[in-house]
Amino acid sequence: MKSLRTRCLDLYNRFRQTDQLFLVVIPIFIGLAGGLGAAALRFLIHLFEKWFWGPWGDSLAWGRTILVPTAGAFIVGLIVYYFSREAKGHGVPEVMEAISLRSGVIRPRVVVSKAVASAITIASGGSVGREGPIVQIGSAIGSSFGQLFRCSRKRMQTLVGCGAAAGIAAAFNAPIAGAMFSVEILLGDFAVAQFTPIVISSVSATVVSRAFYGNTPAFQVPKYELVHPLELIPYAILGLLCGLVALLFIKALYALEDRFDELKRPDYVKTAMGGVIIGIYGISFPQVFGVGYEAMDQALLGHMPVILLLTLVFVKILITSVTLGSGSSGGIFAPSLFMGAMTGGFFGHILHRLLPAVTAGSGAYALVAMSAVVGATTHAPITAILIIFEMTSDYKIILPLMIATTISSLMSTRLHRGSIYTLKLMRRGIHLEKGREINVLRSLKVADVMRPDIEIAPPNSSLKEIVQRFIGSGHSHIYLTDGDGLINEQISQEELSAIAPDFEHLRDLAVAADIASPQAVFLYPDDNLDTVMRAFGRHNVSEIPVVEKDSPATIRGTVQRIDVISAYNKEILRRDLAGEISSFMGDFTRLNMVEMRDGLFLLEIATPREFVGRRIRDLDIRNRCQVEVVMVKRATTGKETRLITPSANTVLRADDTVLILGDRHHVEAFSRL
Secondary structure (H helix, E strand, O other): OOOHHHHHHHHHHHHHOOHHHHHHHHHHHHHHHHHHHHHHHHHHHHHHHHHHHHHHOOOOOHHHHHHHHHHHHHHHHHHHHHOOHHHOEOOHHHHHHHHHHOOOOOOOHHHHHHHHHHHHHHHOOOOOEOHHHHHHHHHHHHHHHHHHOOOOHHHHHHHHHHHHHHHHHHHHOOHHHHHHHHHHHHHOOOOHHHHHHHHHHHHHHHHHHHHHHOOOOOOOOOOOOOOOHHHHHHHHHHHHHHHHHHHHHHHHHHHHHHHHHHOOOOHHHHHHHHHHHHHHHHHHOHHHOOOOHHHHHHHHOOOOOHHHHHHHHHHHHHHHHHHHHOOOEOEOHHHHHHHHHHHHHHHHHHHHHHOOOOOOOHHHHHHHHHHHHHHHHHOOHHHHHHHHHHHHOOHHHHHHHHHHHHHHHHHHHHHOOOOOOHHHHHOOOOOHHHOHHHHHHHOOEHHHHOEOOOOEEOOOOEHHHHHHHHHOOOOOEEEEEOOOOOEEEEEEHHHHHHOHHHHHHHOOOOEHHHHOEEOOOOEOOOOEHHHHHHHHHHHOOOEEEEEOOOOOOOEEEEEEHHHHHHHHHHHHHHHHHHHHHHHHOOOOOOOOOEEOOOOEEEEEEEOOHHHOOOEHHHHOHHHHHOOEEEEEEEEOOOOOEEEEOOOOOOEOOOOOEEEEEEEHHHHHHHHOO
16 A cells, blocks of 8 residues: 555656646746735835835935945845845846756745845835846746746746746736736747746736735826827837837946946945945935836826936936946836836927827826837837736727837837847847757857868879768868968868869869868867857858867867757757656656657666766767766755756766667667766
8 A cells, every 4th residue: 555655746746747737726826926025025125225214314415315325235246246146137137048048947045135135226226126026036936836846848937937927917916918028028939838827827926916005006107098190100209219218228238237347346346336326316316216116106197397307317227227237136127117207208298388289298108108118128019018008907008009119119129139138148148039049059069069080181182082082081071281280271072073074184183272262261169059050151161170279280170060950959859858857757767778759769877987076078978979968867865866957067976877868879888888
């Protein structure tokens, strides 16, 4: 008879493997936890505001205005420097990177560190929003659930998306916008299988938010009306203006981030420097402190002077860029809304004075511009439109929203490569907008696929010798070297075929140098395969020589296009298998050799003795043994085991077992090591 523990494990595994039930029940808990996380962040912000500003009473002394942001920023710098690097910045790019490159794995400590760091930044006056941190907190909660249940890569990504949707939904009381944010910005997948659990989490988080704060919008939304059909033209112009504001914000943010990165100072010193700047500007413009919802309400209600509206657009851009560029923690969503409200309010004031009979008040333009700036900065127009629509619940605003937001987003995407989120990753060499294949190719190096053999011939080789070389070779190019051993020319099979009709006349007369063409491209062992594929396309070749970067005369081998394609396919299969295996092999016993697709086999085997204590990268298993390590099973304390998706830096231990993938011949050869 099965023990209670065995029965519980059976139920646990059965539940984990049932897609329909699992992806309904778990998203509910993620949504509830995400809603509570959003409420906890708001509570922390209010708590820290009392601590930072309460002892000063109602005093507006400039000393306090500078000291408080500086102290808060310094504390945040310490948290980032000593506890969690993920707490730095606006958070969403880190979630996107985790989804794309780390199968959705986010460290649980991010929940605590991001919440505390962001709450201190906002409470002390940092010009950032709470939505970005809430997204990162919710995503970390979703990832923690996925890690707890040992989910596959696809499931893990979905659960991270559930957490992000819960955060946005709870922040704005907007469940539809929360779900759309997740699929439009983070996942890029509108499939029903992905969308359904995300909607469930979003709704669950909204229930929690409304239980705490009631069913009220995040802002005091004015009553909207389209006074005249011709008013759509000014809204189109407003879209262009918002596109320019968004571009200025993106440029300023990363320019100041670069300036602070150039400073050779610890992170906490940089954040403190940013705090001083924030405090100095806060003396004259206290509206830019914190999230700025009160100032946005004033703009939406038309209660703010027109000159101040225009001024706050540029001050907010500067202070938000300083806050995030110096290394503090917070989001860019609320600052984008703030810039939009001020831009639209200014535009609406001027327009209504000129054409009072055919235009609405400034609040209507402020509302539409909020959506337009958010859409342009994030490159997510659908999410931006839905957030404002859900806050107004007024269908009449949809047409102006769509016109202004679409135009601003189109303008931003045409004039600037990457959104404010993806640009941060692009600067690290991660191009998410190009799809999954770029990430795969960038994770592989030339050293992983290069052939150590290469066909090299002297420049004075006869044509007959060249032909004989090609006949007995698996290469498509023969390379010629100069007196220093440097490759300077190459002969391709295509070039040889071009002179085939005259071969009999030329075979004893022509030499290799007569028909060779200059060698225009070289690769280095550390180049990634994205670079390789670009080189193949740019130079229209099928093989490229590999040399040492610091010593071009040291020839390492060649890379062939077919090997890059094969490596890509194997890596895709390896990642998929690794994710799926981890979802159902928590207690798996020793496998026999299992045949997969495309003639590939899986085998679990104890780590060979000679591999113990060495990194997978140093072992060069892919090239040396022609197999892939897709999973490592590692013993932990007690009788538990942990499944590890290996990276190049994974160090193999004596008690590890590895799951390898390859063709039958190489898998069997590996098993004999």
